[in-house]
Amino acid sequence: MAEPPAADGRRRTSERSARYREREADGRRDKRLKVSYTDTELAIVREAAARDNQALAAWVGDAALKVATEKVVPVSVDARDLVAELIQSRNQASRIGNNVNQIAKALNADGTVTGAQLATTLDAIVKVLQRMDEATLQVMRERRPRS
Template sequence: MAEPAADGRRRTSARYRERDADGPRDKNKRLKVSYSEAELAIVREAAARANQAVAAWVGDTALKVAKEKVVPVSVDARDLIAELIQARNQASRIGNNVNQIAKALNGDGSVSGAQLTATMDAIVKAIQRMDEATLQVMRERRPRS
C-alpha cells in the first residue's frame, strides 16, 4: 500500500504511475485465463519473483508484451543473449587494447609481435563467439505473424 508523502499526498509506485499514464482502467473489463496445474505453478512462481499477485502479473505481462515493451524469450535464448553481451564486452575491451597498441606504435614502437598476435587472436575469437551466438538466436527466433 502507498504511504503518505510529507505533503499528505499518497505516493505511488512506478508501476501504478505507468498504468495511470495510460488512463484510468475500466474495472468492468475482465478476461478469464485458464491454465493446467503445471502451467499455473510456473505463472505463480513468476508472479512471486516479481512480488506481484498472480492476476496482476498476468495482466501487466500480457499488456507489456502486447505493447512490445517486453519481448518474451526462452531460457535458451536468454543464455544466448547473455553470451552475446559477454562477447560484446570482450570486444570492447579488445578494442581498448588495440587503441593502446596503436598509441604505442605511433609513439615509440614498443609493442612486441607477441602482444600484437595475442590481441589479434582475441579479436578473432570474440568475433567468432558473437557470430555463433547471433546465428543461434536468429535460428530460434520465431517470426511475428
C-alpha cells in the same frame, strides 16, 4: 499518517498507487478473461507475481500486455544462454579494444610493440567477432517472425 479506509473497505483515492491512477486515466479495465493453468503452472505464475509484488491477475494482465506490445519478447532457455554468450563476447571485445588502444599508444610513443603481440591481439579480435556473429545468427533463427 495514512487515512483510514473508506466505509466500504476500499482505499481512498489519495492512497491509490500511481499505477492504479495511471490505468484509471487510460480507461477502466472492465473486460474479463478466464485463464486456466495446471497446478504446476499456477505455482510458477504465483511465484512470479509475488516476486514482482503484484496481485496474480494484475501480473498476468501486465505480462500479457508487455508481450503483446513487444515491450518484452519471450525467449527460450537456449536463447537466454545465447544472449548471455553475446554479453560475454561484448565484454571480451571491449577488453580487446582496450588492448588495441594500448598497442596504438605504445606504437605512437616509441614503437615497442612486437609482431607477436599484435598478431595475438588481432587473433583474439577475430575469434570474439566470430563468436558474436554465431550467437547473433542463432538468436535471429530462434526469433519468431512478426505477423
